[in-house]
Amino acid sequence: MRAAASILAGFAVPPAAAWSQPRTAADGAAREALAPTGRLRAALIVSNPVLVQRDAATGALGGGSVEPARALADSLGVPLEPVPYAIPAQYAESLAGGAPWDAGFAARDPARGEFVGFGPTYMEVDNVFLVPPGSDLATVGDVDRTGMRVAVPRGSAPDLFLSRTLKNAEPVRVPGGVEPAVEVLASGRADAYGENAHLLHGVMARLPSGARILEGRFNVVQMAVAVPEGRGAAGLDHLGRFIAEARRDGTVARAMKRAGLRGVRVHRPER
Template sequence: MQPTDAIRAAFTPTGVLRAAINLGNPILAGRDAAGAPAGVSVDLAGELAARLGARLELVVFDAAGQSVAAVTQEQADVGFFAIDPLRGAGLAFTRPYILIEGAYLVREASPVWDNAQVDAAGTTVMVGKGSAYDLYLTRELKRATIVRAATSPTVVAEFVAQGADVAAGVRQQLEADAARHPGLRLLPGRFMVIEQAMGTPRGRSPDATAFLASFVEDMKRSGFVAEAMKRHRIEGALVAPVAPV
């Protein structure tokens, strides 16, 4: 799908393509050795800007909730999000481009050995405020109590500091944090699969949302997403299937 002048205008109301980048999910983005934002989402934003013939402006956040708010409130034109029905009120999502596992982490001495044991009365589960895990577990956990860290990267530090029973988040982030904090272990398996998609404000034109959806499918089909994951040494996540024609 080729961009028309109307589609370009819909994506660049301020004259540039403003892409919200969430540094709270290490699968999607982080900072390079020079401190600049880098990662799969940054690469996708750059390619989208190139196809639109637009200058790219990165709007960087430390937490998913901040990124969602920026795009919903039209302070950014596109973003990279876990698909969630609550977020869908203000965002138009593409199909997913990456699938990520959500996992639980506990202390070595914890009596919890299985995901099914987490939802128990008296159990506290630490999540990143406004993250996909927060939204999902708020709906799914009926007996456990959710406590919230300011951002996803601070979940394990807050879990340790506050004495919570379980930490929930991206498996790779939890594995990295567990390596820095002795006496922790991940529970086997996953409690959810997060579908990471691109999104734009729901008020943008249908042609613009269709163009973005087509762009994401092309990025999967062409191998762009897989190559970006390899380039940024992302392991444990999968390229989402291409949508059936």
């Protein structure tokens, strides 16, 4: 986690005035459940630009997890303390190790649900495949073939999903982020890379002409706030009210717009 901490060192999360955050107020039981140390320790996966971005001019952190995390801390009346993870695998390891944080802003997945409880989904993220120049693949349905090598970020939501669903193709697990994705495709070690559409547009721009995102999506990831087991119902009740208001009043939508996210939507529960 030291590398991730260095990424965040010296950079500030903008104050609440930078956006209109939900006004859901917490009672003492909710504050004790979600911020027992007097701070909201928020787990952030910094290699995923859907979740964490840094403003080049100001150095302020933003993105699809940072802004909701700051707003949640404000609703609890406590400061935000980022707990950064450089890659998804480190975040996944923290779940089994007792989760040294209070709220994890990441993908909802059954494998993670063994260790944490989830609040409502606040954001949906399209997962797609990127292929290098010269590939004969056309759609996501073409990928799961014998002999195909599909790279994924180790421990990520795409890794968890494809590990359950691929029948013929071989997963190739690499660290998360743009650089490992560029390397594994440019070197020919993988025939396709599965990740969120926003990150893969950045990867595609780094590859030779002819690299492309296949038609369709292989999964829609639901981003939610994870809470370590045993925190009590009061915390999850507050989280449910907070997320509902954040979706309704535009907090989540504004965070996505400022980050310029592609292939991402506010989750709208079915009525």
